[in-house]
Amino acid sequence: MAETKRKSRGEAKGKRGKPSKKQKKGTDTRERKGPRLPNALRKELERLNPVDEGFGSDEDQEEVYGRDLYEYEEELPEEESKKNRRYDPVENLEYQMPEEFEDENVSSDDDNDTRNAGEDGVEDEDEKDDDGRQRTTRITSEAFEGKKKKKNNVVISEAYPESEYNPTRDMLEGEGPVSIGDLLDPLHGVSGYSKLRKRIHHLEKKSVPTPAPLPKADQEKLERKAAYEKSKEELQKWEPIIKRNREAPTIYFDDDMDLGFSTVGAIASEFEPRTEFEKKIASLVYDDQVMEAHQKDGSRLLELNKVSAEDEKDRHNRMAKMRSLLFRHEMKSKHIKKIKSKTYHRLLKKDRLKASSTQSQMDPEAAKELAMKQEYERAKERMTLRHKGSSKWTKRIKERGIDVQDEGTRTAIAEQQHLHALLTRKMNSMKDGSSSSSDDSSDEDDVDVYSAGSDQARASKLLEKAKEKTLNLLDEDDEVPKSGVLSLPFMVRGLKKRNEAAAEEAKLALQEYESWSNQLEDSNGADNAKVAPPSGRMVFNASKKEAPESSNKTQSDNKIRSDNYYGNSDSEDDFEPKENVDIREDRSSDLQNNGGINPVLLHKEFKNHKDSLFKNFDDIVQDPGPKTTHEVSIFASGTWKKMKGGNNADANANKPTRPLESVVLNQNLQEPVKDLDEDSDADSEGQMVDGILTSDPKVESSYELPSQAEIIRQAFAADDVEDDFEKEKQEVLNKENPEPEKPVLLPGWGQWTHVQKKKGLPSWMLQEHESAKRMREETLKKRKDAHLKRVIISEKLDKKAEKLYTKSLPYPFTSKEVYEQSIRMPLGPEFNPATAVGALNRPEVMKKPGVIIKPIEFEEVNPYERIEEQTQSGKKHKKRNKSKSNSSKNGTKVKTKLKN
Amino acid sequence: MGVKQDDGSIMPTSEQEKISDELDIRVKKFLRGEKTNLEGLQDKKLKGQLAVREELFGKSAQAAAKAEKWLLPSEGGYLEAEGIEKTWRIKQESIAHEVDILSARSQYDIVLPDLGPYTLDFTSSGRYMAAGGRKGHLAILDMKNMSLVKEIQVRETVRDVVFLHNELFFAAAQKKYPYIYNRDGTELHCLKEHGAVLRLQFLKNHFLLASINKSGQLRYQDVTMGGMVANYRTGLGRTDVMQVNPYNGVVALGHSLGTVSMWKPTSSTALLKRLCHKGPITAMAFHPNGHLMATAGKEKKIMLWDLRNLKDEPLQTLPGNADTLDFSQKGLLARSTSSFVQILRDSSGTQNYNNYMTHKIIKGYQVEKVLFRPYEDVLGIGHSMGWSSILIPGSGEPNFDSWVANPFETSKQRREREVHSLLDKLPPETIMLNPTKIGTVKPQRRKEKKTKEEKEADMEAAVEAVKGIEPKKKTKGRNKPSKRTKKKQEIVANAKRPFLEQQKKEEEQVVRKKQKVIEQVELPTSLQRFSRKKSAT
Structure with a gap:
């Protein structure tokens, strides 16, 4: 086992x-x-x-x-x-x-x-x-x-x-x-x-x-970590590209541009016959024989043009066919003319209209005809007023309701309404036009009135019109109402009175008109001359031009002018009679219109009030001399009196106060200078009066050394200048930061009086005062001119100039200094050479409209490469792009390799 | 070492360095200040952007410097003395022998004994000159072909003449009013509002006509639209010393108390007041770059002041009187008293002016005005017997910029330029002591009181913020709508309270102030004995 x-x-x-x-x-x-x-x-x-x-x-x-x-x-x-x-x-x-x-x-x-x-x-x-x-x-x-x-x-x-x-x-x-x-x-x-x-x-x-x-969760975590690392690596290779794009001052998107054919010839050269027809044509056009014949003297072309008998026969047949067709057409139209069917004709008419409209677009003659026709139509429409919808028929149809009607009636009604709209539109537009034109005309009238009868006929017409109107008003019989409030006796009386007053006024106006019209007739060339084109000097004349308009001045234009003139001359006579003459003379000589007229004589003549001569002179004065008009206006406005007063004062100052001044006005330093200047002014005036073209020994005398008194004054002047300035500075400082008020003891206020007597002011009051004082001192120390004795720099803020500053630092900046330094250079073409302007002002993104921006592609970039090399001038860049695009066309995409 | 030149020769190093040094100076000029300091910047992106910008600026300046170096046709020169020679001993006659015919032509005297003393003005291109005789003689001259364009007699005292934006128009301060004439002598305008004007100045870039009249009122009138831009009482008395600073458009007035005050049209008080002299100021001039001011006082001193950093002491004090002063384009200073004209020059470039040239006109002639002609080495002298013109080598800018001022301008070009300059017209508020500050961050106000609208907006914002908060859901019995609404109202009222309290306080203050004023004004007779007496305290 x-x-x-x-x-x-x-x-x-x-x-x-x-x-x-x-x-x-x-x-x-x-x-x-x-x-x-x-x-x-x-x-x-x-x-x-x-x-x-x-x-x-x-x-x-x-x-x-x-x-x-x-x-x-x-x-x-x-x-x-x-x-x-x-x-x-x-x-x-x-x-x-x-x-x-x-x-x-x-x-x-x-x-x-x-x-x-x-x-x-x-x-x-x-x-x-x-x-x-x-x-x-x-x-x-x-x-x-x-x-x-x-x-x-x-x-x-x-x-x-x-x-x-x-x-x-x-x-x-x-x-x-x-x-x-x-x-x-x-x-x-x-x-x-x-x-x-x-x-x-x-x-x-x-x-x-x-x-x-490891347990599954941990394992997965590790796996994820590994995957992340991997993906990070993958992504990191993009980093240099992204970095480059971010750091580049300008990104170009207009590379890889292929717009295809640039010319018609290029397009044509690419053409290839494709259809049967095209091929046939091409074969004929590009036939060798024909081409050859064209290239040679052309005699061969004749041979090529030879027409065969068959062709001739064909042509003959064709002609015959056409003729027969034409005949048939004629017959047909004759037949059509006899046709009585309405619908048929309507249709025919429609067709014809269509045809005519197209034709009208083509040639002007037809268009004109059409316009005439339309006009006729319009007139007819105006006569019949069919479009108003007031006819019995339309009324009835409207009563019944349009929806109930059959197609034909509805279309007819619609047509009418359309016509109505059209016509009313036309009417409105015409109204506008007419109104504007009338405005124009009225403007013109105004202009005419302002220029005081430049166009005599017009003026007289206007006058006549006005006259007529007033007459009409006079003739009008007021119908006194026989009932109501107005029929009461006192009302009637009042009305009568008013009417009388109006009548009187009208009469006055009539007289005025008449006088004007007379004057118009009188003044022949004079008034015409006055039509001189408005220029800068018109400003001074303005009041006078309005004169004829205002009904208050019922006198004639001439009179007004003469009045002005006399005012002028009188005043000048009062003031400086001689100068007046001189000025006249000078002007006349300047103008050279008044050749040979002796100024003195002229003057006499003025006094004689000879109208005709006066008028002559007036014309001349009016014509180009801006100065005269100006002076006229001055005296008309009555400002001269003021001036005269000022002069008098000057004169007074000159004569009696002189000796006093030197003694008294030591501390007042402005005065002497003023005095001096006034003196010189007065002197020069005197010479002016004496004559223009003669020089005086006095001229030099005005430039003599200053008198002893003045020298002494100047010497003394230095003494307290500095003190004065210091005082002034103190004043300014006090104005801008006022001194704190001294605390005041109110007996029995806040404390018993005996306590107050012993202790004096309460401590908080003193403290407050102290702190206020300290604050003031600090602010004074902060002033720019704190350490400058002889300089006052205003700390006042200019509100109007505030808009020239930025309220806060613009976004990426964090320090004021850097921002201010960065804006120190101007960027415009006036301040930079042409080679640098483009680069300085190039936008962040360069792109042509319509160009599709492709997604970013991977290419190897040396991360240590400097930006400068990448941002080459536009030309270089383009070159690179071109090569790129070419390569891409060939199908093998070659990326730009590492530089350096 | 050396750079190979086009023709193949090698440039020696020292010369190369010299050229680069020269270029550096020019580049610095075109860089217009320090480079941006990028070191303290935290923002990387901004840093990168600014670095790119700076590089572009540098390139632009380099290109401009090179263009200026190689393309400008002529160079300026000065009189240079050899050995014991002194430049100020060189007479006009000896200069006339040395210079070309064209330049020698600009040495002349025009004798007009009757209508003198003459005051002069040139157009910015130096092509045309306006002369105004004290006794009413006005003339426009074409300086290039030495011809009279137009001459008129106004039969009034003429105190000053000044060209407007081009030679077509000029203004003359006459006895009662200043007038504007065109080139043909036609009177276009009478400027009545100005009154009896003593001095006129025209501010080219702003299209303003500045005037000071007998009563010490300074006025600015826009000559394009015709509006009166400003009207200020100077409060410093009558003066006929007025000069405009070409750099920033500030108008300076010299007063009898030795002060110089500087004005702009948008401020009713002087921007700057400076005690320059102990006696009255007789003349004043500004360097074209706007950083230097020369003043002359009656106490026989001429002082030069730096306008960029203000100090109590002048840069330089020169002895001597001056009735009229003028700076040339290249910075030479001309001064003149009676019949003596002196030109001072900053030979070392350290703003230390020395005697450069002197000129004496015939004794008895009183010089009214000295004025350098732009773009020419010529000084115009208006005096009691006409005017004369002398050569001052090195006074004018040798190269003109046809975009700025073209002495050879055709009428078409003039029209073009007129339109352009009108389009580029600056509004009056751009006049300030330091115009480079335009576009920077607004200087902080010392204490800014909020306007009523702002206060209301603040309150509304606070209320809105409170309203947005959802009330808590309370338990059954406490969530009654009535209670909720009450709570809501309470919240809103709480939010409003501080604002309202503030408002109340302010109102009370105002009322108190008013009361104070009223009390001071009128006390009933019975109470008057309790009022504090002003003389006692």
Whole structure:
């Protein structure tokens, strides 16, 4: 029995040890354990072993016990082994009981053996060897085993679930395992033994028990970890590409662009005749003969053009056919003309309309005709007003309800409505147009009025119109209502009064019109001259232009002008009579229109109020001289008086206060300077008055050294300038940070008066004051001009300029300095050379519209490559792209290899 | 070592270094400041982006520097003295012998004894000049072909002439008002609102005509739309010293108390006041780069001030009077008193101005205005007997940028430029002391009071936040709808309370203030004896 068992065990062992030597060894070590214990239990044991020696000894006993017995190992039920893990050594002992039942399973083992034997035919020798060894070294092995047990005291589980179909060796043998030492001993003395032994020894030293497989969860975790590592590796190879793209200032997506043909010629050259027809044409066109003939002088073409008799006959026949067809057509149309069927004609008309519409689109003549026709239609429609839906027929139909009607009537009604809509639309649009045009015309009228009768005819017309209207108003008899509130006597009286007033006004207006019209007739060229195109100077004339419009100034235009003029001249006479003359003269000479007129004479003439001459002059003045008009406006507005006053004051200041000033105004430093300037002004004026073209010795005198008094003043001026400035600075500081108020003692307020007297101000008041003072000082210290005595820098914030600053740092920046430095360089083409502008302003993504952006492709990139090399100038990049696209076209995709 | 040149020769190393140094200087100019400091940055992405940007900036600057180095046609030069020669002893006559005919032509005197003293103005290209005689003579001259474009006599005192954006228009400050004329001498506008203006200045980039009148009122008028942009009382008295800083458009006024005040159209107070002199200020000028200001006082001192870092002391104090001062494009400073003109030059580049040239016109002539002609080495002098023009080598910018100002502009180009400049017109609020600050983060206000709307918005937000909280589900008896609504209302009221309290407090404060004012104003006679007397305290 034992023999066979051992044998079978050996066989099993041999089978196990098949795959490799190492595994064999592993199985060897595994064999040492006695009873087969369920996995969970074993683990528990493993855990306990190092602590509990007694348990180990127990095991020993078991092993001794089980050497010559079959061991039955029952697997623990799953639920027990996994869920309930509270095991004791005592509990464990219980499991030895079932080992004794094992005997029954022998037959099955045999079965196993036989099966194995069949399979293991190859390894017969090995088995035999094993058997021999075991036989010889049984006892020694046992002893050896005992020693060894302590060393490898690990419980090893089986790789597959235990059952009666795959029993362990221990089970089969009932003995301790055979060690390698046992096997080696018989070989003692054989050559190479020492070597083998050394190796074995070495192996044994290193041998470590194979750990138990981890629980499933852990295993999976590990697997996942491994998978993650793998995938990470896979993904990591993309990193340089991504990094490159992220770091690149610009990404180009316009590579790999293939827009196909770029020219029509290119498309045409690719053309291949496919259909029958095309082929035929091609054969004719590309006929060798024809081509040749074309290339040569062309005489051959004539030959090719020769028409055969047959062809001529054919042509003749065709002609005859056509003629007959035409005749038939004529006959048919004659017949049609005679047809009286309405429906037929309607259909015909429809067809014709269609044809005409297409024709109208083609040529303008037809379009014109069509337009005329439509106009006619419209007129007709306006006459009949069919579209209004006011006819008896439509009314009746509407009453009955359109839905009830048959198709024909419904369409007719719809047509009418459509027409109505069309016409009304047209009407509206026409209204708009007319209104705008009328506006224009009225504008024009306005313009005319403003330019005060530039177009005489127009003006007179306007006047006439106005006259007529007023006359009409006058003539109108007011119908006095004979009933109601208005018929009451006081109302009637009131109405009458009003009417009278209106009539009077109208009469006045009429007079005005008449005077204007007279004036219009009078003024021939003068008024025309006034139509000078509006220019910058018109600004000054504006008030005058409006004059004729305003009814308040009932005088004629001429009069107004003359009035202005007199105002002007009078005032100037008052002021500086000579200058007036001079100016006149100068202007006249400037204009050169008034050739040969003596200014003095002119002046006289003005005084004589000779109208005609005056008018002449006025024209000239009006014509190009902006200055005159300006002055006119000045005096008309009455501002000159002010100026005169100012001048008077100046003069006063000049004369009497002079001596005083030098004494009094020492501290007032502004005055002397002013005085000086005024003096010079006055002087120059005087010379101006004296004459323009003559030089005076006085001119030089104004540039003489300043007087002694002034020099003294200037010398004294320096004394308190600094103090003044300091004071000013203090003032500014106080204005911007006012000094805190001094605490004031209110008798009896907060404390008894006697206490107050003793203690003075309460401490909190003093503290508050102190802190306020300190605050002020601190703020003053923070000022930019704190350490500058002679400088005041305004700390006022300019609200308008605030929009020129950013409110907060823009996003990626965290420090103000870096941001400010980064914006120091201008980017525009004015500030940078043309080579740099493009690169400085290139957008982040370069892409042409319509280009499909392909997903990123893997390519090897040197991660240590510098960005700069990748972001080459656009040209280079494009070149690279081109080569890329070419290669891709050929079908072999060649990636750009590592540079450098 | 050396770089191989195109013709095959090898450039010596020292020369190469020189060129690279020169380029470095230019590159620095085009980099417009320090590179961004990326070291403190945490954000990697931003860091990367900024690094790329910086690189682009660097490339751009490099390209610009190279273009400037190799493409600019001419170089400026100065008078250089040999041995014991002194530059200021060199007379105009001796210069005339040395220079080419074209330049020699620009040495001339125009004698107009009757209508003097003349004030001058050039267009930004230097092609046209406007001359205004005190006694009403206005003239426009084409300086290139030395021809008179137009001359008019306005028969009024003319105090100042200034060109507007191009030579087509100019403004003249006359006796009562300033006027705007076109090139043909046609009067286009009379700016009555300005009053009797003493000085006019035109701000090219903003299209503003600034004026200071007799009563010390500073006005800005937009010449495009015609609106009056600003009108401020300076409160510092009458002055006829006004100069615009070409760098930032700030208008500076010199006052009789020795102060210089700087103004912008959007602020009613002076941006900056500085006590420069002990006597009244007679003249003022700004360096074209805007960092240097020269002032002259009656106490016979000329001072140079740094405008970037303000200090109490001037950069340099020069002795001498000046009735008029002007900086040239290259930074020469011309000053003039009576009939003596002196040109100072910063020869060492350390803002230390020395005597460079002197010029004397005929005694008795009083210089009214000195003005450097842009893009030419010419100084125009307006004086009591007309005007003259002298050569000052090294004063003008040798290379003109036709995008900025083109002396050879055709009328078509002028029209184009007019439209462009109108499109690029800057709003008046962009005038500030440091225009590079535009676009940066807004400076913090010292204490920002919240506006009423903001307060309301805050309160609403708080209420909304509270409303969003779902009330707890209470047990059966306590979960009545009435109780729930009550609770809700309570919560909302609680949320509102602090805001309302704040509001109440503020209102009370306002009321108290008002009361105070009222009490101060009128106390009943019976109580007046209790009121604190102001003189006592």
